[in-house]
Amino acid sequence: MGWLLHGAVSHLAIRRRIYSNDNTMPSGAVIAMHVRAFLASMPSLLPALEHA
Numbered sequence: 001m002g003w004l005l006h007g008a009v010s011h012l013a014i015r016r017r018i019y020s021n022d023n024t025m026p027s028g029a030v031i032a033m034h035v036r037a038f039l040a041s042m043p044s045l046l047p048a049l050e051h052a
Helices: 002-017 027-050
Strands: none
Touching: 002 027
């Protein structure tokens, strides 16, 4: 599950640095959005691990 958050942040960095994507939304705001989405998904993901 942690790799999902890592992938979102690293993909943002790749788009911004390597491909010179100049999206107007600040990187900090994008990362904060990804973190909020990641944390909000935890309650629905963790019970599934108990039964795996």
